[in-house]
Amino acid sequence: MNTQPIQKYCPLALFIxxxxxPWLLTDQGYAIRVLxxxxxxxxxxxxxxxxGGLANQISLGHAAFFGIGAYASTILLIRFNLSPWLGxxxxxxxxxxxxxxxxxPTMKLRGHYFALATLAFGEVMRAIANTWSSVTGxxxxxxxxxxxxxxxxxxxxxxxxxxxxxxxxxxxxxxFIFWKISxxxxxxxxxxxxxNVDSAEVIGIDTTRTKIIASVISAALMxxxxxxxxxxxxxxxxxxxxxxxxxSIRVALICIIGGIxxxxxxxxxxxxxxxxxxxxxxxxxxxxxxxxxxxYGVILIGIILxxxxxxxxxxxxxxxxxxx
Amino acid sequence: xxxxxxxxxxxxxxxxxxxxxxxxxxxxxxxxxVNFAQAEFLMLGMYVAYFVWRYLGLDPILGSLISFAAVFxxxxxxxxxxxxxxxxxxxxxxxxxxxxxxxxxENLALIFFGSEYRSVQTSYQNEALEFLGLxxxxxxxxxxxxxxxxxxxxxxxxxxxxxxxxxxxxAQNPMAAKLMGINTDQMYRIAFGLGVGLTAxxxxxxxxxxxxxxxxxxxxxxxxxxxxxxxxxxxxxxAVVGGIAVGVIQSLSGLxxxxxxxxxxxxxxxxxxxxFRPEGLLRKSL
Numbered sequence: 001m002n003t004q005p006i007q008k009y010c011p012l013a014l015f016i017x018x019x020x021x022p023w024l025l026t027d028q029g030y031a032i033r034v035l036x037x038x039x040x041x042x043x044x045x046x047x048x049x050x051x052g053g054l055a056n057q058i059s060l061g062h063a064a065f066f067g068i069g070a071y072a073s074t075i076l077l078i079r080f081n082l083s084p085w086l087g088x089x090x091x092x093x094x095x096x097x098x099x100x101x102x103x104x105p106t107m108k109l110r111g112h113y114f115a116l117a118t119l120a121f122g123e124v125m126r127a128i129a130n131t132w133s134s135v136t137g138x139x140x141x142x143x144x145x146x147x148x149x150x151x152x153x154x155x156x157x158x159x160x161x162x163x164x165x166x167x168x169x170x171x172x173x174x175x176f177i178f179w180k181i182s183x184x185x186x187x188x189x190x191x192x193x194x195x196n197v198d199s200a201e202v203i204g205i206d207t208t209r210t211k212i213i214a215s216v217i218s219a220a221l222m223x224x225x226x227x228x229x230x231x232x233x234x235x236x237x238x239x240x241x242x243x244x245x246x247x248s249i250r251v252a253l254i255c256i257i258g259g260i261x262x263x264x265x266x267x268x269x270x271x272x273x274x275x276x277x278x279x280x281x282x283x284x285x286x287x288x289x290x291x292x293x294x295x296y297g298v299i300l301i302g303i304i305l306x307x308x309x310x311x312x313x314x315x316x317x318x319x320x321x322x323x324x
Numbered sequence: 325x326x327x328x329x330x331x332x333x334x335x336x337x338x339x340x341x342x343x344x345x346x347x348x349x350x351x352x353x354x355x356x357x358v359n360f361a362q363a364e365f366l367m368l369g370m371y372v373a374y375f376v377w378r379y380l381g382l383d384p385i386l387g388s389l390i391s392f393a394a395v396f397x398x399x400x401x402x403x404x405x406x407x408x409x410x411x412x413x414x415x416x417x418x419x420x421x422x423x424x425x426x427x428x429x430e431n432l433a434l435i436f437f438g439s440e441y442r443s444v445q446t447s448y449q450n451e452a453l454e455f456l457g458l459x460x461x462x463x464x465x466x467x468x469x470x471x472x473x474x475x476x477x478x479x480x481x482x483x484x485x486x487x488x489x490x491x492x493x494x495a496q497n498p499m500a501a502k503l504m505g506i507n508t509d510q511m512y513r514i515a516f517g518l519g520v521g522l523t524a525x526x527x528x529x530x531x532x533x534x535x536x537x538x539x540x541x542x543x544x545x546x547x548x549x550x551x552x553x554x555x556x557x558x559x560x561x562x563a564v565v566g567g568i569a570v571g572v573i574q575s576l577s578g579l580x581x582x583x584x585x586x587x588x589x590x591x592x593x594x595x596x597x598x599x600f601r602p603e604g605l606l607r608k609s610l
Contacts, residue, residue, distance in 0.1 A: 058415070058416055058419055060419075060423070105595050105596070105598070105599035106595065106598070106599070108599065109598055109599075109602070111415040111419075112358040112415060112418075112419065113598055113602065115358075115360075115419050116358065116549055116553075116594075116598075117594070117595055117598055119360075119545075119546075120546045120549065120550075120591050120594055120595070121591065121595075123542070123545070123546055123587070123591075124546075124587055124588050124591045127585065127587050127588065128585075128588065131582060131585055245427055249420075249423055249427075252420070253420070256416065256420060260416065288435070289434055289435075289439060290431040290432070290434035290435040290538075291431070291435065293427060293430075293431040293434075294427070294428055294431035294432060294435065296427060297424045297425070297426075297427030297428035297431060298424075298428060300420060300421075300423065300424035300427065301406065301421060301424035301425065301428065304410065304413075304417050304420050304421045304424060305406070305409055305410075305421070
């Protein structure tokens with residue numbers, strides 16, 4: 001790879017910047033909470049990006065893996081007092097397995113069909129979580145118990161700053177994995193699949209296997225993010241952990257805004273969408289239910305009609321227009 | 325006997341499923357877009373029928389005509405101002421545009437109509453026919469008959485009228501249709517309006533035995549897509565077969581599954597059809 005120095009040091013500079021932000025803010029304030037969630041959603045979007053961006057399979061059901069992760073670790077914590085650090089392993093295995101099993105019948109599907117199948121799967125998982133009360137606690141939701149020996153060992157902190165760094169680590173790891181995959185044999189295979197499935201098969205790529213591997217990795221990372229969310233938020237219910245709009249569509253939208261299939265797309269998209277949502281919530285939450293979600297739908301439609309390839313493309317076009 | 329009863333109930337349900345799904349399959353077949361927001365148009369149809377009942381005192385079965393007309397006009401403009409602009413765009417754009425419409429419609433309903441569950445009262449609400457020991461509930465029977473009439477009407481429009489032929493020509497080959505002097509953009513608008521209108525009609529005729537709320541679409545989304553995929557996307561006759569099949573399966577699974585898990589049965593059928601027979605159960609299409 002013949003990258004220019006500026007491109008090489010850009011990620012490092014960004015990382016240092018993200019590391020230094022907490023020192024500028026109070027440790028339990030509103031801003032640091034928003035930033036923490038922003039990093040988590042960027043990490044989730046990056047996990048989605050592995051399937052959505054590299055294999056071009058638009059999943060509308062990633063909340064399924066997120067919810068599996070959140071429930072798995074929390075249930076293990078409540079029942080067996082298992083540290084979420086071990087819970088995260090179980091969550092990743094479960095989510096990865098589910099992702100792999102789901103991809104067996106669905107990975108042959110293209111475009112709309114895949115989107116439909118994953119959407120239906122997410123909704124079914126939500127129905128199961130709501131119905132299977134003896135395990136999940138049902139529609140009333142589930143709380144992460146406060147551990148008396150809170151700290152790193154139980155992944156529980158009084159301050160928001162450790163969470164911030166946890167999410168930053170999650171984003172760094174998912175981004176690194178995404179970057180590694182996109183520069184590996186698997187990445188080139190995925191891009192071949194994306195460009196033309198049939199010719200990819202002709203040149204000897206096992207396209208189904210390639211897609212299954214990608215979806216297992218993607219699902220496992222999403223499951224890990226679910227655990228982090230559970231530990232950070234302390235409470236969730238089936239409708240929020242398996243939410244179609246709140247999770248599945250949101251992570252996909254973040255990637256679309258930032259640019260699908262690009263390394264920095266998820267972070268750019270999250271930096272745009274999450275603050276925007278906060279602004280909408282601040283202005284519209286007093287007006288009653290529905291307004292902020294409506295605004296969300298309007299943003300989605302607006303971006304699609306404006307430039308479906310994302311803000312980065314829009315930005316590049318603007319730069320070119322200024323140059324010309 | 326409960327087995328036969330379940331099959332009869334399933335048939336009654338299936339007739340309605342067929343009509344709401346014909347709307348979805350028509351939109352795909354002609355406009356070639358998968359409308360993720362289709363079930364939200366069903367919700368709108370239910371609300372129109374509800375308010376017509378409440379303020380004009382009209383039975384939802386008659387109100388369904390107003391639902392159809394109102395949502396037809398809405399669909400006409402949704403096609404003109406939104407869908408038309410992504411017809412040549414990448415699939416991602418198409419998927420997320422209709423998902424955006426879904427979010428908007430659901431929350432507009434929440435803002436304007438509130439989150440409470442609403443239902444209508446009719447004179448025949450608790451009536452039922454008894455026949456050889458089998459029971460047919462009156463609201464279900466009426467909805468079934470109304471579906472049959474609507475299905476027949478759509479069949480007549482598509483096969484016997486100039487408009488119907490023009491719409492089908494546009495579906496088969498837009499370029500050739502254009503060369504024959506058909507205004508294809510107009511046909512897309514009509515087909516989209518007709519499709520969502522028909523689904524809204526289906527929403528209105530089931531109002532006598534269901535309640536409406538802004539999130540009611542969620543109950544029908546997966547169901548409708550299962551019907552349409554079973555029948556083959558874009559296949560009107562297939563939607564009828566798929567609708568009946570899903571109605572009967574749902575009703576039979578109700579014998580041994582709790583109601584929330586019936587969706588899982590549907591989902592398994594849905595995935596299995598997509599994986600093993602993506603062209604649907606029927607080969608012939610309309």
